[in-house]
Amino acid sequence: MERAIVHMDLDTFFVSCERLLNSELQGRPIIIGGGDRGVVASCSYEARFFGVHSAMPIKMALRLCPEARVIKGDMDLYSKMSHTVTEIIQEQVPVVEKASIDEFYLDLSGMDRFFGCYKWTGEIAKSILKNTGLPISFALSDNKTVSKIGTGEAKPLGKMEIKKNLIKPFLNPLSIRKIPMVGNVTFQLLSRIGIRTIQTLSEMPREVLQQLIGKNGGELWQKANGIDPNPVVPYSERKSISSEHTFSADTIDVENVKALITGMVEELAFKLREEKWLTSVVVVKIRYSNFDTETKQHKIAYTSADHTLTKVALELFKKLYTRRMRLRLIGLKFTGLVHGNHQMNLFEDTEELMALYQTMDKIKNRFGENSVGRALSFKYNSSV
Template sequence: MENTILHLDLDTFFVSVERLYDNRLVGKPILIGGSSDRGVVASCSYEARAYGVHSAMPMKRAKELCPDAIQIRGNSGAYTKHSEAVTEIIKETVPLYEKTSIDEFYADLTGLDKFFSSYQMAKELRVRIKKETGLPISFGLSRNKTVSKVATGEAKPDNEIRVDNGLEKPFLAPLSISKIPMVGQKTQLTLYSLGVKKIQTIQEMPVELMEKVLGKNGVSIWRKANGLDNSPVIPYSERKSISTERTFDKDTIDVHKLKGILLAMAENLAFQLRRGLKLTACVTVKVRYSDFNTYTLQSRIPYTSADHVLIPKTLELFNKLYNKRLLVRLIGVRFSHLVEGGLQINLFEDNEEIINLYHAMDKIRDKHGDRSVLRAYGMEAKTISRFNPFNGEPPPLLANRRR
């Protein structure tokens, strides 16, 4: 039985949500990001893209390219709310789906053609999402993730493309190599230097040559260029989480120490999120007292992986839980409801300096260990236990894992 994989992507998601709240923005060039010229573009409308604007561009440069653009700071809470509304519709409609980011989904429709057309089901799902949420959405349908994702990109804005079985290579052939998922700028330049600009050229190359030029990544790119991809749709579950906790050798009421350790925990887990290109939408704090009574408190938040959002929320929850009259035996932090995504969702809150600071700190941690850069307040946390975000098993130390 041939697989049938659907890829769905909400078009210019942040912009589309803003237009729901203010229809005067429809048809206008929109920039969403930091409110100052030192900010960064988190998202932009197709009208702004026509001027050469793109996400992650300094806001000052974007306004130079498109001086008539309307600049909006952005509302992460609104974006999270509408993402969850779309997720609920997909959950009710398809038997197996994967949420890969705040605005992107896969669904496995394999075998459904025995009962009704998978393509018709995809079309009806798209219509329902548009009708119930007011958000434009595009989809691609084929027998694997790679081709479906590329098809979605070609379908945009607000359209759909089906690639029938056996037509994957002809569909991909005339497209730029930049359309292949996971082909970054560096790889693109390497291939350009070899005269490889179209996917068809890769299709005609021996896989051994691609491996010689790009190593294992070259083999992966060659397979994708030829429409080959066996990766499964991974069932989405909001139970996915990453957590850490600390049991004290001696119970304590030192609140300064407790807050310092919690800060270090939240900072470390935020780094783990960014390193894994993930975002969290739920923070939980756990406190166990000397009498072994254990209490937890959680809070839903807009998707983020930023220290300056997660650390204050962690400390806020601890302040609500903490009973000053009791000795504390254990404290812990968990980030859950994880989805794929990078810092881009925070770009409308942060300026370029903050983003560059995160990148610089994370680079040092990757090279020298996750405790090589710390906030002074959290230095009392000598060790931090971590748990794998998917199966709960403690992984090796990050420093060892990276070597």
């Protein structure tokens, strides 16, 4: 049985949500982000026309497009609208993977005999637009990589079908930047040796590509040749992420406890970014030596940034720990999660902080979670 894999992506999702609330924003260049030193979380096509793009510093974006309207953004609204779209899709599709807050993979394999996969997907897209007012684009092919690239080419409010015999002709003339796993570093590396189109990349010997960029070379070669066996993974919503530490001996050493909290935050925040989650609620738990247990929580703007979460967690601990009694356990939990492809809190964090976290995460992915971090957190890592 031939696979039928669809990629659906809500067009300029954050901007579209804001336009539902304010019709005056239609047709205007819009930037979603926050703060003078913040970065662009999303932008309208009108702003993109001037060269504005996601993760660009707000100041630079406004120099390119001074007429743009800057909106701070409302992750609660975006999360709610994303959930509505998810429910519409899940009601009509047997296997759905929610890749981020605004994009989905659908496995429609075997459904051709009932209705026709391309027509079926078109009806779902119409249903989403009718029931939510949100424009959505999609592409259908036989694997996730090709369908995702197809959606990018179909946008905005477009649709595309790339049949198996047309995959290579479709991919060949495109820039290697279109391949999802090709970041700026890989692009620059390949460009320097004259590899700029997917066709050129696909014709490169697989072994040479592996030697050039490492273990991911084989997977990149497959994608350039339109091969992607990865399945659509059924979507399930994660409710929280947490960690607890029970002391080997009850303690009253507050500075040590703060070090533990800092280390816990670093550990959990890294997992949030790795799995592409943002949290909106921080919960701290303590258990005294007499087994009395107390918790306190605080709602925050969606984030996965260590510095923000550490500050909140330490403030909660200060409010919680009111008795001069030894502690038996300390716990930390992040809940109120939304699944998004924005690995940082783009509404608050600066370009410098984003670069710092991205660099640290790369080091951790390569050398292990404890390979880099704040000096205070190493006290935590050495004690667990």
